[in-house]
Amino acid sequence: MTATIFNGRAVATLLQHAIADEITTLQHNNHTTPAITTVIVGDDPASHLYLKLRDTACQQVGIHSHHRSFPATTPEKDILNEIKQLNDDPTVHGILIQYPLPPHCRPQTFMRTVNPDKDVEGFHPINLGRTFSGDEFLVPCTPLAVLTILTSEKIPLKGADTVIVNHSTVVGKPLAALLLNRDATVSVCHIFTKDLKRYTSNADILITGSGVPNLITADHVKPGASVIDVGIVQTPKGITGDVAFDTVQHKAGFLTPVPGGVGPLTITMALTNMVKTYKLSMEQH
Amino acid sequence: MTATIFNGRAVATLLQHAIADEITTLQHNNHTTPAITTVIVGDDPASHLYLKLRDTACQQVGIHSHHRSFPATTPEKDILNEIKQLNDDPTVHGILIQYPLPPHCRPQTFMRTVNPDKDVEGFHPINLGRTFSGDEFLVPCTPLAVLTILTSEKIPLKGADTVIVNHSTVVGKPLAALLLNRDATVSVCHIFTKDLKRYTSNADILITGSGVPNLITADHVKPGASVIDVGIVQTPKGITGDVAFDTVQHKAGFLTPVPGGVGPLTITMALTNMVKTYKLSMEQH
Numbered sequence: 001m002t003a004t005i006f007n008g009r010a011v012a013t014l015l016q017h018a019i020a021d022e023i024t025t026l027q028h029n030n031h032t033t034p035a036i037t038t039v040i041v042g043d044d045p046a047s048h049l050y051l052k053l054r055d056t057a058c059q060q061v062g063i064h065s066h067h068r069s070f071p072a073t074t075p076e077k078d079i080l081n082e083i084k085q086l087n088d089d090p091t092v093h094g095i096l097i098q099y100p101l102p103p104h105c106r107p108q109t110f111m112r113t114v115n116p117d118k119d120v121e122g123f124h125p126i127n128l129g130r131t132f133s134g135d136e137f138l139v140p141c142t143p144l145a146v147l148t149i150l151t152s153e154k155i156p157l158k159g160a161d162t163v164i165v166n167h168s169t170v171v172g173k174p175l176a177a178l179l180l181n182r183d184a185t186v187s188v189c190h191i192f193t194k195d196l197k198r199y200t201s202n203a204d205i206l207i208t209g210s211g212v213p214n215l216i217t218a219d220h221v222k223p224g225a226s227v228i229d230v231g232i233v234q235t236p237k238g239i240t241g242d243v244a245f246d247t248v249q250h251k252a253g254f255l256t257p258v259p260g261g262v263g264p265l266t267i268t269m270a271l272t273n274m275v276k277t278y279k280l281s282m283e284q285h
Numbered sequence: 286m287t288a289t290i291f292n293g294r295a296v297a298t299l300l301q302h303a304i305a306d307e308i309t310t311l312q313h314n315n316h317t318t319p320a321i322t323t324v325i326v327g328d329d330p331a332s333h334l335y336l337k338l339r340d341t342a343c344q345q346v347g348i349h350s351h352h353r354s355f356p357a358t359t360p361e362k363d364i365l366n367e368i369k370q371l372n373d374d375p376t377v378h379g380i381l382i383q384y385p386l387p388p389h390c391r392p393q394t395f396m397r398t399v400n401p402d403k404d405v406e407g408f409h410p411i412n413l414g415r416t417f418s419g420d421e422f423l424v425p426c427t428p429l430a431v432l433t434i435l436t437s438e439k440i441p442l443k444g445a446d447t448v449i450v451n452h453s454t455v456v457g458k459p460l461a462a463l464l465l466n467r468d469a470t471v472s473v474c475h476i477f478t479k480d481l482k483r484y485t486s487n488a489d490i491l492i493t494g495s496g497v498p499n500l501i502t503a504d505h506v507k508p509g510a511s512v513i514d515v516g517i518v519q520t521p522k523g524i525t526g527d528v529a530f531d532t533v534q535h536k537a538g539f540l541t542p543v544p545g546g547v548g549p550l551t552i553t554m555a556l557t558n559m560v561k562t563y564k565l566s567m568e569q570h
């Protein structure tokens with residue numbers, strides 16, 4: 001068996017054309033261009049590539065993307081005050097925080113400070129609570145990208161044995177909620193899981209985001225399973241995911257590569273959420 | 286092997302003594318008695334017993350418990366307006382809604398309308414989001430009761446293979462979050478799960494809340510496992526849970542009975558949350 005390999009760039013391009021068309025119409029009706037602001041603290045090198053890709057995508061669909069950059073030593077409260085000003089600024093339709101933050105900045109405080117109506121990343125507790133309770137509105141981008149792949153590929157979710165290797169608040173937990181909301185059976189594994197293979201080898205759908213290259217070998221995969229690789233690791237040989245691609249591609253039925261799989265969709269989902277916050281802002285003003 | 290049988294009434298009594306002592310001190314310092322209001326719509330017979338038990342518990346620890354009862358035909362907006370008045374009333378420290386509501390009342394709208402600072406049940410999206418993201422404050426009572434049992438019995442959670450049979454927003458999903466926040470490996474099963482036994486028979490900790498009597502037989506249980514029964518079903522023979530108690534007690538290592546297991550703790554957790562909302566109210570005024 002050879003797996004169908006997902007072409008994330010092609011699917012992202014298609015979706016982004018649709019988003020661009022929607023923005024043209026919205027802009028025409030509202031006489032305003034959607035504008036988002038990203039708050040950047042310090043100079044994390046890994047963030048640059050992602051920021052650049054996202055800015056390019058914004059430009060292509062017609063969203064103005066602004067940056068507010070602060071030195072890594074800026075007191076937390078000064079940055080929080082800036083976020084509060086962005087919250088109240090009607091010309092800013094969406095706000096993103098570039099994570100990771102320097103150690104003196106508390107991510108949960110930042111997530112709570114962003115106006116939930118402008119929360120492109122879906123990390124505000126009220127948006128996480130909505131995702132969690134099935135009243136999904138602004139859903140975190142990586143989980144939403146995974147869900148979009150599964151649904152666009154028509155991979156059945158109801159009753160599917162699904163394993164997620166990641167239990168973070170930004171990936172694993174919201175993804176578990178999205179899948180439970182669609183009646184999948186969901187197991188969430190992580191570094192403290194005693195016997196990972198026992199879980200993964202029974203999974204109809206395996207989503208992995210550990211950041212450990214080659215964590216998932218062919219032995220971990222049920223024949224014909226759908227395997228979605230959310231891992232992104234910079235190695236001397238280039239960017240790689242969690243999955244030993246060369247062997248797993250001969251066992252899985254569907255597989256997303258890294259790069260070119262989930263990543264482009266994650267950026268597209270940020271655009272989708274930007275359109276949502278823009279529409280909400282237009283309804284409110 | 287014979288399982289240790291959990292005595293929920295005894296543990297609840299101990300915890301309630303501690304809560305009563307805390308309330309005596311708080312009352313002395315604040316010159317105000319904690320007061321909660323339960324909004325009741327219609328006349329669901331199953332609710333009566335629970336309400337009566339909770340009111341008795343409130344009385345025993347020194348909390349004033351009031352009811353606002355509406356006929357089942359009351360328009361939703363009239364009840365929501367009443368909730369908004371309770372939200373703004375400084376003499377009301379906590380608000381509970383008695384579920385299930387009649388069909389014309391939307392539970393999610395009710396959950397969203399309660400002031401999150403007075404949300405004794407922890408169902409407001411912002412409180413669910415906090416539970417979900419590990420910033421736990423007002424946690425739904427049944428999941429909190431299960432966690433309290435596990436921690437008070439010193440059952441190790443980190444890395445434990447844990448199975449939850451229930452994927453609702455009020456039990457299964459918040460419980461999954463609480464356990465993931467403590468690094469358990471968590472599988473969430475439900476009516477659409479293909480092979481329930483494959484999951485449950487590998488579980489170190491099995492928590493079941495399906496409402497199906499005898500769903501969990503000895504075959505479903507790993508020898509020595511901790512089994513927590515959240516099911517409550519009224520049968521001709523009396524109240525029962527999900528677990529075939531007579532056989533499972535000879536296979537499990539720890540087992541909670543129904544009645545007298547999780548139930549008394551659930552009421553105690555409501556009291557715990559009432560104390561939290563009361564303290565918050567005192568800090569704010």
